[in-house]
Amino acid sequence: MAIRVAHVGTGNVGRLALTQLIEDARFELVAVCVSTPEKVGKDAGELAGTDTVTGILATGDLDDLIAAAPDCVVYCAMGDTRTAEAIGDCRQFLGAGIDVVGSAPVILQYPWHVIPGDYPDKLDAFAAEHGASLFVTGVDPGFANDLIPLAFASTCQRVESIRCTEIADYATYDGAEVMFDVMGFGKPMDEIPMLLQPGVLSIAWGTTLHQLAAGLGVTLDGITEHYEREPAPESFDIAAGHVPEGSVAAIRFEITGTVDGKPAVVVEHITRLRDDLRPDWARPAQDGGSYRVEIVGEPSYRVDICPTSRKGDHNHAAIVAAAGRIVNAIPTVVAAPPGIRTTLDLPLVTGKGTYSPAS
16 A cells, blocks of 8 residues: 655755656555645646646645645755744654654754754654654765664774765755855855854764764764855856856865764765865765775775766766655555654665666
């Protein structure tokens, strides 16, 4: 019997997740919610960019999704600039006894030690009280920062450190709010964007660091942040808009979690808008971009993950992977005990149901 699923958000990740929900026989799409007024009333198939007419028309009201009585909600709304609102949305679904999987709010990926006080435990108890489960993966894509490193760490006799790196050219990433407002590309070098404000990196990737640490059975005693940026040598255009000469055109940042004062888990991002910028920074393993997991221990590993797609470039492929991780987790999350679920306590999601022979 198909799992009844409602969907929230039709941006870069949400649109691709919606496509799979429409095409995957494991799911029955029962409702779609959007935040853009112009999208209200449009068919889900049109919003997903497919030729399929589903008969499911988009609404702008989350209550309509609850009224549709789904087993699970896929939540892909913007969470970076509206974290509190996104948490409230997820809580609303959990309170109605509806499971939630999603890309946001990323702070709920592993909220312990990141959200102050006992709120994570209270939210966990709230979800359990209403018989609902919550699983948030993030869109790094999340699997490169938890599933892959922990899978390889499971083969080690000793682990000294884990580093997860995204190395990508974002020139083709069509997300102006994230690119300009959150990350600060195209902005003056003396302007500090939201992402690089003190403490924000530690919150945004703190869930990843603490989850990796928990997977290793240790507790972090501190988190440090570092970033550097490079200006554009001349003006140029990218998919998200215009980058003036002298404005931010490349960023490298890292967030380090320490144990006994020593680096234990690190997340690093190297993001260029042109391939020729900062050749001294790490290069991707394939043209455009890749993900890298490095484990120092016995044995040590360097694992390069090179996403590709028949329908787009490296950025598109990475978003497809993020969406796929979310949607493929639905059956496992629906079957899981209620509460906040993480990569550490969910059974391995294998991609069951996704096989399709080459045409």
